[in-house]
Amino acid sequence: MLRLALVFLKIGVAAYGGGWTIVGIIRTEIVGRAWMSAEEFVKLVAMAQITPGPVALNAATLVGYRLHGLLGAAVSTLAVVAAPVALSLLIGGFFAKATKSGARLTEALKTGTIGLIAMTVWAFAPAAVSSGLNVAIALTAFAVSAFTRINPLWIILGSGVIGAATRAFLG
Amino acid sequence: MNDTSPPVKRPGFFSIFGFFFGISAITIGGGYVMVPVIQRALEKRGWLPEDEFYDLFATAQSVPGPLALNTAMFAGRRVAGLPGFLAAFLGILLPPFAAILLLAALLGAIGDWPVVQGFLDGAFAVVPGLTAALAFNMIRKRRWTPLRAVMTVASAVAITLAGTWAVPTFFAVVAVSAFAERKGAC
Numbered sequence: 013m014l015r016l017a018l019v020f021l022k023i024g025v026a027a028y029g030g031g032w033t034i035v036g037i038i039r040t041e042i043v044g045r046a047w048m049s050a051e052e053f054v055k056l057v058a059m060a061q062i063t064p065g066p067v068a069l070n071a072a073t074l075v076g077y078r079l080h081g082l083l084g085a086a087v088s089t090l091a092v093v094a095a096p097v098a099l100s101l102l103i104g105g106f107f108a109k110a111t112k113s114g115a116r117l118t119e120a121l122k123t124g125t126i127g128l129i130a131m132t133v134w135a136f137a138p139a140a141v142s143s144g145l146n147v148a149i150a151l152t153a154f155a156v157s158a159f160t161r162i163n164p165l166w167i168i169l170g171s172g173v174i175g176a177a178t179r180a181f182l183g
Numbered sequence: 184m185n186d187t188s189p190p191v192k193r194p195g196f197f198s199i200f201g202f203f204f205g206i207s208a209i210t211i212g213g214g215y216v217m218v219p220v221i222q223r224a225l226e227k228r229g230w231l232p233e234d235e236f237y238d239l240f241a242t243a244q245s246v247p248g249p250l251a252l253n254t255a256m257f258a259g260r261r262v263a264g265l266p267g268f269l270a271a272f273l274g275i276l277l278p279p280f281a282a283i284l285l286l287a288a289l290l291g292a293i294g295d296w297p298v299v300q301g302f303l304d305g306a307f308a309v310v311p312g313l314t315a316a317l318a319f320n321m322i323r324k325r326r327w328t329p330l331r332a333v334m335t336v337a338s339a340v341a342i343t344l345a346g347t348w349a350v351p352t353f354f355a356v357v358a359v360s361a362f363a364e365r366k367g368a369c
Binding site: 022028044060069074077078126127173180 | 207210211216245246247248249276278279280283290297298299300303310312315316318319321322325335339343345346347350358360365
C-alpha cells in the first residue's frame with residue numbers, strides 16, 4: 013500500500029502533458045512492475061475513458077481499486093494529485109511573472125513531453141494492429157482527432173458499439 | 184479618474200464547488216475536452232474573461248498533473264481565493280471517483296458478458312489513434328529548431344526504452360534541453 017502511494021506520488025510529479033501522457037506513465041510503472049498484466053490494464057483504460065472526469069485520474073483511481081479495494085482507490089487518487097496540488101498552491105501568480113526563464117523551461121518541458129507521449133504511443137501501438145477492425149478504428153480515431161474538432165467521445169462510444177455488435181453477431 | 188469599479192460579487196465555496204462538480208460529472212473524455220467546456224462556462228457566468236483564462240491555462244500547463252484539474256484549481260483561486268481553490272479541487276475530483284467505483288462494481292457483475300467485453304475492446308481500440316493524434320498535434324504546433332528536433336528524437340527514444348526509469352529519464356531530458364536552449368540562445 014505504501015509502495016502504491018509512492019509510485020503514484022512519483023507519477024504525479026512527472027505528470028506533464030495532460031491525460032494520455034499520464035496514462036502512459038501509469039502503464040509503464042504498473043505493468044513494468046508486474047502489478048497488473050498488459051491485458052488487464054487495457055480493460056482498465058477502456059473503462060477510464062468512458063467514465064466522466066479526467067482520464068488520468070480515472071485510471072489512477074481504477075488501478076488503486078483493482079489492487080487494494082476502496083482504500084487503494086483513495087490512496088492512488090490522492091497520491092497522484094498531491095504534487096500538482098502542492099505545486100499549484102506554491103506557484104500561483106508569481107510564476108506568470110517569471111515567464112522570461114519560463115519560455116526556456118516551457119520548451120524543455122515540450123521536448124520531454126513529446127518523449128513521454130511517444131512512449132505512450134509505442135506502448136499502445138501493438139493493440140492497433142491486432143485485427144483489421146482495430147486498424148480501421150485506430151486510423152479513424154487518428155484522422156478525426158488530428159484533423160477535425162469533433163469531440164473524441166463520439167469516436168470512443170461509436171467504436172464501443174461496433175465492438176459490442178461484432179462480438180454479439182460474429183462471436 | 185478615481186471612481187471605483189462596481190464590486191464584483193465573489194461566488195462562495197459552494198457555488199464554485201457545484202460549478203466544477205457539474206462539469207466534471209457530465210464531461211467525458213479528459214482534459215482536452217474539459218478545458219474548453221470550463222472556459223466557456225466561466226465566461227458565461229462572468230467569473231473570468233477569456234484572455235485571463237488562457238493566461239491561467241498556460242500557467243496550469245507548467246505544473247504537472249491532470250490538465251483539467253490544474254486549470255480548475257487555478258481558475259477557482261482566481262475567482263475566490265483559497266476557498267475557491269479547494270472547491271475546484273473537490274468539485275473536479277469527487278464525481279469521477281464516485282462514478283469509477285460504481286462502474287467497477289457494475290463491471291464486476293456484468294464484465295464477463297460478451298457484449299460488454301466487445302464494447303470495452305472497441306472503446307480501447309481508439310486509444311492508439313487518439314494518442315498518436317496528440318503526438319502529431321504537439322509536433323505540428325511546435326516551433327522547430329535543429330537543436331529541438333535532435334533533442335526531441337533523443338528524448339523519445341530514451342524515455343521509451345527507459346521502462347520504470349521513464350520518470351527520472353524525463354527529468355534528465357528536461358534538464359539537458361533547458362541547458363541546451365540557454366546555450367543556443369547566447
